[in-house]
Amino acid sequence: MKTVKIILAALLILCAAVLVIAAESSKDKLPGLLERMDAQGAAAQDTKMQKAKDRVLDALAEGSREKVLRSLERYLDGWPDRLDTGGTVARELFVYRNRPSLTAAGLFLLLAGALLLGAVFDRTGKIRKAALPALLIGLLYAGVYILESVVGSGTMLITVLKKGAIYALVAVAMNLLNGFTGLFSLGQAGFMLIGAYTFAIFTIETQSRAQVYQYYDGGLVQFALPTLAALALAGAAAAFFAFLIGLPVLRLKSDYLAIATLGFAEIIRAVFQYDGLGPITNGSNLLRKYPTFDTVLFPFLVAGACVAFIALVIHSTYGRSFKAIRDDEVAAEAMGINLFRHKQLAFVISSFFAGVGGALLAMYQTTVQAAAFTSAMTYEILLIVVIGGMGSLTGSVMASFLFIAASEWWLRFLDNEQAIGSFQLPLMRSGFRMVVFSVIIMAVVLFYRRGIMGDKELSLKRIARRLSPRKGGGANG
Amino acid sequence: MAERVLELDRVTMQFGGVVAVDSLSMRVDRGEIVALIGPNGAGKTTAFNCITGVYTPTSGQVRYLGNLIISNRPQGRMKELYAGSDKAFPAETVVNTPDRITKMGIARTFQNIRLFKTQTVFENVLIATHLHKTSNLFTAAFRLNYREEQQMRRHALEMLEVVGLADLKDEKATSLPYGKQRRLEIARALATKPQLLLLDEPAAGMNPQETDDLGRFITGIKNQFGLTVFLIEHHMDLVMDISDRVYVIDFGKLIAHGVPEEVQDNPDVITAYLGVEEE
Structure with missing residues (x-):
């Protein structure tokens, strides 16, 4: 049995290696492939065909994969009889076209093989316990990647996934503070703003600065940081502000804390639009021309890593202390927990990730303006946290995807005038979507008073128990 | 004297x-x-x-x-x-x-019981063992304090055994009868050594x-x-x-x-x- 498993794992890993190498090596093969397809040199006699071929090469030089695929499609469709698309050419074309999916599939197979090997050589059972969730997460990421290359990155589905992942991170960060530590703070938009601006200011390409900061002589900052470093810096800047604000504000309780943090967010928004800070913040003008992401994997990976870290913190000694403070401050203090230090820690961690989330949001929007970070944004996130369940990370994540999908996508049709036959449906006009959306949220809050997850987490064990009520938990969570 | x-x-x-x-x-x-x-x-x-x-x-x-x-x-x-x-x-x-x-x-209990309501009996006592921890946020998050954590868990369990609540350790603290909640408070106080x-x-x-x-x-x-x-x-x-x-x-x-x-x-x-x- 053991040898079979090892052989199977080795085979999986071998397949994975072949797939990944084949897919990745197809990257630069297209020019050669084009020549081989047109072995007779038919393009040289046909100007139209030559033009189509040139368009592919132009797109290739430009570096836009989407454009290359589109023009390649047109080229192949236009002259099928004159092009040789059989045999090795066909295979290579297939690999070239499906490179992302094949790489993803390869990586997934690699993960599966590695986990299988791990399970074989596992003595303590620890790896097996972690294997299933790891496999599912790997599957999720591979699935999202394949989905993107299948449906195209410009579609609504991918847009929702991108924004949903970002909001999930921000909501989880807010949940850490409001749901797990019991500090009712409404400063989220302010910290996101700091993150977004820090990221944008330090990553705008140096040659574009004169253009972006046209009213401020090109601005003060004249260098650009790498994206990941700037993301970390965005978090650090938000965390630093949180540390300073926390000194006076965290001595307040419940509603007073909410008012103070809300006020802080409004002040930040005003300060960042202040003309005197123009050389740094570009005043009330847009910031743009900073790096953005084009694959949905980027926000998924960054947000996933951040959420994972928050989950680790929550299940550590610190997380237990946070929950103790939420349950009973007096008792927590009597058990030796330094109230102020722990509250500040939760505040700083939460703001750090709000800052990172803000930076991701800036990348997603491709431009950023302080005026957009209103308290309405904070309420949106608060709504996600409440609907997901105060004190449930998985609840926040699920709720943010549902929230974004409903508000951006599923209810869009309500904003357009519609007719059944000649009957014009009443009410269906721009803005009606938000009415329906609000009604849905009210209904959700009425029926799930503590959010869809309460303070429980979604786990495989729980799902397994749901599915087979008599058997009890069979899988590991 | x-x-x-x-x-x-x-x-x-x-x-x-x-x-x-x-x-x-x-x-x-x-x-x-x-x-x-x-x-x-x-x-x-x-x-x-x-x-x-x-x-x-x-x-x-x-x-x-x-x-x-x-x-x-x-x-x-x-x-x-x-x-x-x-x-x-x-x-x-x-x-x-x-x-x-x-x-x-100096450890204490409260006249009107103050347990951590959403947490289990075991977690209630475990929190009280934190005050002697040496880990920082990162060692705690990435479980580099594994040994210390094991020790805390052992100690918390011992305290539960002392007050005779070890078999109820996974119950929610507030689901215990009144007398046992009082004992749990004492166990929690004892866990601070x-x-x-x-x-x-x-x-x-x-x-x-x-x-x-x-x-x-x-x-x-x-x-x-x-x-x-x-x-x-x-x-x-x-x-x-x-x-x-x-x-x-x-x-x-x-x-x-x-x-x-x-x-x-x-x-x-x-x-x-x-x-x-x-x-």
């Missing part, structure tokens, strides 16, 4: 115009069980709160193992409002928060049988962990049974103290508890 664990020197606590504790002086020696009794509203819990740092006394000093842990005199508005009977104020001002006092080795244990009405709401058990239990843990115990209690049987010495306060003032038998026959105490007989 036995080592002095806790010493209160003319501690006064005034809220607005009300003097809740008035110039209270007492001591607790190592290995003793000392009881603080008095009618309702006499200021017993306020005295506890002054010792554990929940309140900063208006005036007076508290010493723990010879070190001054709390010292204050009337400040600001209190200078004019002050209505305590003691007029000689200490010179120093020493303030400590409850968490620091717990770290020094204290030298001095303050119990605020540990027998409240218990029947005579349970109270008897509790008395044996308190003496048991005192001997097992080498503790000194200072408790507030209303059940006279329990107090007379287990305490070495008794302090009686009424309206914030000390009216009697001594061994249980002496206090029991003290006319002032009888008056405070039963009221004056009208002729």
